[in-house]
Amino acid sequence: MLVKKISYYNEFQCLMGECPQSCCKGWRIPLDDKAIRRFRNEKGLWGLRLKMAMHGKVQPSFSPYCFRCPFLRLDGRCGMQLKKGEDYLAEICRIYPRIRFCPGTYTELQLDLSCVHVAELFLEHCEEQYFVEEETEEQQEQTGDNDDMAYLEALEESRAQLITVIGTAAVNGDPEALKEALKNVVVYAATVQDKMMLEGTREPEALQSGFERSEETGWLPECFPLPIALINQLMSTDFYQDGMQYVLPLLYKLCRMYYRHFDKLSYEDGEKEWQRLFRKHIAGHPERVKRYAAYYTSHLLRTYMECYEDYSFLKHTMSGVIGLNVIMLFETLWREKYKTLSEKELARIISVCERRVYHNEVVEKEMMKMIMKEKTKTA
Ligand code: SF4
Incomplete structure (x- = not known):
C-alpha cells in the first residue's frame, strides 16, 4: 500500500524520561476494548494493580482526574512497557x-x-512540510467507512488548494495578506458545508464551487487576530480552570498571564491593547507571519481530511484559527514579559495549547458553539 509520511515523521523518537512535558501526565488515558479485556484477564498482584488503576465501568480509563498515569515511574519511563x-x-x-x-x-x-x-x-521543519511517499507490503486498517473516491479526490485537491492560499499569502510576511487568506479559508469551509448540508449539493461540486464565491454567507470573521472579546469567551470555557496548576502548570501560568494583563480592561480597551500587542509583536518579529502560516498549514494537513468522515469543514478550519490565536496570544504575552522566547519554550507553548484546544471534548465543543453563535449573529 502507498504510505505518505509527513517529512519529519521518521525523526520522532519519544523523549521518555527526558521529556519536559510528559503525555503520561495531565490527561485522562482512555482504554480500548482489547486492552480492557487484556487487563481484566490478568491475575495476581499485577491484575490487582491493573484493576485498581482502571476507573469507570463502561469505558474505563487510567488517570481519570488527569494527574498522572499510575504506571509512570519516577524516572519518567513507562512501568507497564518495561514489564510487558x-x-x-x-x-x-x-x-x-x-x-x-x-x-x-x-x-x-x-x-x-x-x-x-x-x-x-515541527518548528525545525515548518518551512518544508510535505509528504514522503513509499510503497509497503504491510496492509493498513481503514480508519472510516466512507468509500466515495470522487469525494476523497476532491477533498485532497481542496486541501492542497487551501494550503496554497495560506502559503502564498505568507510569502512576503505581510500580516494583512495572511489575515485575508485565513478569512477566505474559513468562509470557503462554511460555504462548502452549507452547500452540502443545507442545499444537498454533491461533495465534489460543493468543494469546487466553494472557491468560486465568498460573500454569500454574509459572514466575514476576523481571524488574525481574533477579537479579544471572542478570545475572552474562549478562555472562559473549560479551557482555563484553577485545577490546571497541578495538571498543566505551564498552561495555567500562561492563562494567569492573560488574565493579569486583560482582566481590568473593558472590552473596548482590551481590544485596543490586544491590537497594540499584536502590531508590536509582528513588527518586532515579522518572520512570525510565515511561522503562523506554517502552523495553520500543519493544522490543515493533520485535520482537514477528517472531513471525509465527519463533513465538519467549519470545525476543522476554525479550530486551527483558534489554536493559532491562542498560541499567538501566549507567545505575545510571554515576549512582553520576558523579552525573549526560545524555540524550546515555544514548542512547550504549542504543545499545551494543542492539548487543551484539540484534546478536550468539552473545550472543543464550547469553542465551536461560540463560533457558530458569531456566525449566526452576523449571517
Ligand atoms: S509528550 Fe509523550 S510521546 Fe511526546 S516525547 Fe514526551 S513522553 Fe514522549
Missing part, C-alpha cells in the same frame, strides 16, 4: 503521537503537535 513490552500497552499509548488516516487506498501518517517533541520537530 510495547505490544501490551493500550492502543492510545502505543500509537500516540502518531496520527493515521487510511481511506482504504493509501495511508497518511502524521504526528500530533500536542507532544512537545513533535512540536520541536
